[in-house]
Amino acid sequence: MRKTIVANWKMNPENLAEAKKLFAAVKKIKFDTKKVSVVVCPPAIYLPEIARNYRGKSFQFGAQNVIWSENQKKSASNALTGEISAEMIKDAGAEYVLVGHAERRAIGENNMMAAKKAEQVLRSGMTPLICVGEIERDLQGEYLKFLEEEIRETFSKVKKNQVRKTMIVYEPVWTIGAGHSAMSEHEIYQMVIFIRKILVSIFGRSLAMSVPILYGGSVDNENSKNILAIEGIEGLLVGRASLHTNTFSEILKNI
Ligand code: PGA
Numbered sequence: 001m002r003k004t005i006v007a008n009w010k011m012n013p014e015n016l017a018e019a020k021k022l023f024a025a026v027k028k029i030k031f032d033t034k035k036v037s038v039v040v041c042p043p044a045i046y047l048p049e050i051a052r053n054y055r056g057k058s059f060q061f062g063a064q065n066v067i068w069s070e071n072q073k074k075s076a077s078n079a080l081t082g083e084i085s086a087e088m089i090k091d092a093g094a095e096y097v098l099v100g101h102a103e104r105r106a107i108g109e110n111n112m113m114a115a116k117k118a119e120q121v122l123r124s125g126m127t128p129l130i131c132v133g134e135i136e137r138d139l140q141g142e143y144l145k146f147l148e149e150e151i152r153e154t155f156s157k158v159k160k161n162q163v164r165k166t167m168i169v170y171e172p173v174w175t176i177g178a179g180h181s182a183m184s185e186h187e188i189y190q191m192v193i194f195i196r197k198i199l200v201s202i203f204g205r206s207l208a209m210s211v212p213i214l215y216g217g218s219v220d221n222e223n224s225k226n227i228l229a230i231e232g233i234e235g236l237l238v239g240r241a242s243l244h245t246n247t248f249s250e251i252l253k254n255i
Contacts, residue, residue, distance in 0.1 A: 003228055003255055004167065004214060004235030006039045006129060007242030008064065008098065019046040025245040026059070031252035033058050038252065039096050039129075040242075044084055051093025062096030062129065063089040065104060068116030070123065086124035097121045098237075099128040100154050102135075102173045111153030119157040122165055129214070129237070130154055132195075133171040144194065151198050163207040167214060169237045170195055175217030178240065182218040185230055192232035221250035228255060 007026070013019050019042055026040065041062040042050055051061040067083035078085075089097060099121060100114030114130070121128040132150045134143035151168070158166055170191055175183050183191075192213055199208035215227055216237030224236060241247045 001212075001234060002035060002037050004037050004039065004212060005252060005255075006062065006096070006098075006169070006214065006216075006235065006237045007041060007248065008101075008216075008237055008239050009040070009042045009242060010064070010103070010239060011043060012243055016046055016049060019043070019050060022243065022245070023050050023054075026248065027054065027056060029245070029249040029252055031058070031249075032255065036252055036255050041096070041098060044089070044092070047089070047094060048092040054093075060096065061092075061094045062098060063092075063094050064098045064101065066097045066099070066117050066121060068113055068120055070120060086120040086126065090124050090126055094126060096127045096129055098169075099130050101131045102133060102171055102176055106173075111150055111156075114154045115157045118154065118166070122158065122162045127165055127167060129167050129169050131169045131171055131216070131237075133173050133176075133217070135173045137172075137174070147194070148198050151195065152202060155199075155202060160203065160207060163203050164210045167212045167235070168195065168199070169214040169216050171216035171237060173217075176239065177218075180218050182220075182223050182227065183215075185226055188215055188227060188233065189230050192230065196232065219251070221247045221254070224251040225254045 013022055039060045039062045041064050044063050066086050066089055067080055071085035071087040099117045118128040118130055134147050137143050172183055195213055199211055212234035213232055214235035214237055215233050219236045219238045220241045
């Protein structure tokens with residue numbers, strides 16, 4: 001099974017010229033495309049410029065967010081100032097969209113909004129990278145209930161015939177960003193089993209097994225290889241480390 005590596009550039013780099021420079025360096029990385037599929041998620045404003053000018057086959061593109069409502073083709077007004085629809089993202093050259101990322105949830109996105117976003121992404125024929133993860137851990141195991149509810153609600157609009165088009169990204173929020181470190185391999189393995197069990201209870205065994213589980217949160221060139229070796233982990237969401245071409249290159253080459 002090919003591993004999927006998602007580069008989440010977040011709100012970086014500072015301008016289009018830098019974004020083009022970064023992608024020019026990234027696209028020179030040589031890696032085994034039989035083993036790895038790479039999805040680059042630049043800020044939406046850079047996406048069309050980067051994705052449409054890319055002629056190769058080694059990289060695919062994703063957006064970091066989307067609005068949950070459909071683009072109304074006729075009659076309606078599309079009155080949603082400042083928003084970008086799934087159709088627009090697809091037209092810009094993307095095939096994936098991050099849905100429910102922790103940093104969006106931190107500024108008010110809830111499970112229902114994320115569920116509707118996933119619905120729109122699927123409707124437009126793209127793959128939602130559905131992000132879930134507990135905010136903190138507690139000794140009583142409340143975090144497991146939190147995560148289960150988050151998964152159930154965020155997947156609530158995925159129809160059975162769409163399950164195979166989705167991916168789930170497990171990102172424990174307490175491991176994301178500067179000053180944090182990745183979860184231990186043992187803990188990730190336990191969480192993979194837990195997440196798989198929830199997916200099985202929603203969609204049944206065979207569909208649930210078709211949803212790749214990715215891990216995110218302080219992935220770097222030192223830990224990526226071991227995390228990818230964990231049974232059941234089929235990819236990584238890489239934030240900070242995806243902005244440093246040498247580090248990102250090592251992550252891809254290590255696979
Ligand atoms: P990080 O971010 O790798 O910088 O921790 C991961 C993410 O995109 O959430």
